[in-house]
Amino acid sequence: MKAYAKTALVLCLICACAALVLSLANALTAPRIKDYEDGVLKSALEAVSGGKAVGDYVPVEDNPVVSGYYPILPSGYILSLRANGYGGEITLLAAYDAKGVLTAAKLVSDSETPGLGKRAEESWYMDKFIGKGTDMPVRKNMLSASDAEAVSGASVTFTGVSRALLAGSMFVSMKEAN
Amino acid sequence: MKVKELTKGILRENPVFIIMLGMCPTLGVTTQVINALGMGAGVIFVLTCSNILIAALKNIIPDSVRIPCYIVIIASFVTIVEMFLHAFAPSIYAALGVYLPLIVVNCIILGRAEAFASKNSVADSLLDGIGMGLGFTLALTLIALIREVLGKGTITVFAIGGFNGVISVPLLKDWPVRVMALAPGALLLMGYLKAFFNRLSEKKAQNQEAAK
Numbered sequence: 001m002k003a004y005a006k007t008a009l010v011l012c013l014i015c016a017c018a019a020l021v022l023s024l025a026n027a028l029t030a031p032r033i034k035d036y037e038d039g040v041l042k043s044a045l046e047a048v049s050g051g052k053a054v055g056d057y058v059p060v061e062d063n064p065v066v067s068g069y070y071p072i073l074p075s076g077y078i079l080s081l082r083a084n085g086y087g088g089e090i091t092l093l094a095a096y097d098a099k100g101v102l103t104a105a106k107l108v109s110d111s112e113t114p115g116l117g118k119r120a121e122e123s124w125y126m127d128k129f130i131g132k133g134t135d136m137p138v139r140k141n142m143l144s145a146s147d148a149e150a151v152s153g154a155s156v157t158f159t160g161v162s163r164a165l166l167a168g169s170m171f172v173s174m175k176e177a178n
Numbered sequence: 179m180k181v182k183e184l185t186k187g188i189l190r191e192n193p194v195f196i197i198m199l200g201m202c203p204t205l206g207v208t209t210q211v212i213n214a215l216g217m218g219a220g221v222i223f224v225l226t227c228s229n230i231l232i233a234a235l236k237n238i239i240p241d242s243v244r245i246p247c248y249i250v251i252i253a254s255f256v257t258i259v260e261m262f263l264h265a266f267a268p269s270i271y272a273a274l275g276v277y278l279p280l281i282v283v284n285c286i287i288l289g290r291a292e293a294f295a296s297k298n299s300v301a302d303s304l305l306d307g308i309g310m311g312l313g314f315t316l317a318l319t320l321i322a323l324i325r326e327v328l329g330k331g332t333i334t335v336f337a338i339g340g341f342n343g344v345i346s347v348p349l350l351k352d353w354p355v356r357v358m359a360l361a362p363g364a365l366l367l368m369g370y371l372k373a374f375f376n377r378l379s380e381k382k383a384q385n386q387e388a389a390k
Contacts, residue, residue, distance in 0.1 A: 003240075006240065007240040007242060007243050010238060010239060010240055010243070010247070011243050011246065011247060011250075014235075014239075014247050014250055014251065015250055018250050018251070018253075018254040021254060021258070022254055022257055022258065025257070025258045025261050025262070026261060028261075028265075029261040029262060029264065029265035029266075032265035032266065033261070033264050033265050036264070036265070036268050087275060087276040088276075110275075111275050111276045112275055112276070113206065113275060113276060116361075118273075118275060121272075153360070153361065
């Protein structure tokens, strides 16, 4: 009994010390990480808005893919989308016109594999989706041979991103219809 | 304190080419030299710190829970590295992606904790951590350098001032050997380098035998 108590106590103490050190590291780094993430979001918004005026963020509660949107003035939307990638959740900003046609998109955060899924961060990656609406290519056989080759080795990332963009297009179409 | 503990990891017991540990990040992050350097720096920090702490606590940690204790210590150091890279070197943090948290389960770190730090002094464990970490970093950098030069025709290092950090290699920039930038290229190169280091080890053993 005494041996078990000692074992549990040592494990508890090590965990408590680890938690203390991590909380200190978090206190030191959290403000800088927040500034960095705000900067990334701001530059992504500027990139996808194409210089147009953007309204305030409107959160969306009941949608598994669309977490919120910024209205583009005079028409269109920039959606904040959640996609399922190979390394976890991918967050992206996607701009649509009033008909739900994608005009620009950019990854904001992801944990994809370097050299494979990470290629979705590069500017050329979204070109295959630009100009598409509900006809968004969500399978590799819907792409040209060169585009299919470009996403090979990262099918999960491609499927996650394309389905999120399709869901975004449908969200805009339904919103405009209402 | 033995200096050989520092030097053994660089070539004689190199964790990648000789012991063959940590293959997942070795093959995964070596697409660019900068990724290899960032990953290597993270591993040196985690390996050295965890080795020191585990050696210092070896008489306190009960044998029955040593692995959970090692994992808590290693995971804490990895999380600290992750937070600081995210805050102060976001481009390396983004480039390393999922491989950064995976340092927790890197066989080299847990392997050195179990095989060395838990049985040796703090000073020797410190040298072992630095040596093994340097050996891992050098191996990663060598693989990344060959893969990036052949596969992309570039060498990507840290951007300083007006220098954007990318050095272009003439000819290979326009006609790269693309397979080297992909996963099969990493496996092929790893095979050739392993054969080369095996040959070196065999030759050294033969010379020692002849000297006797």
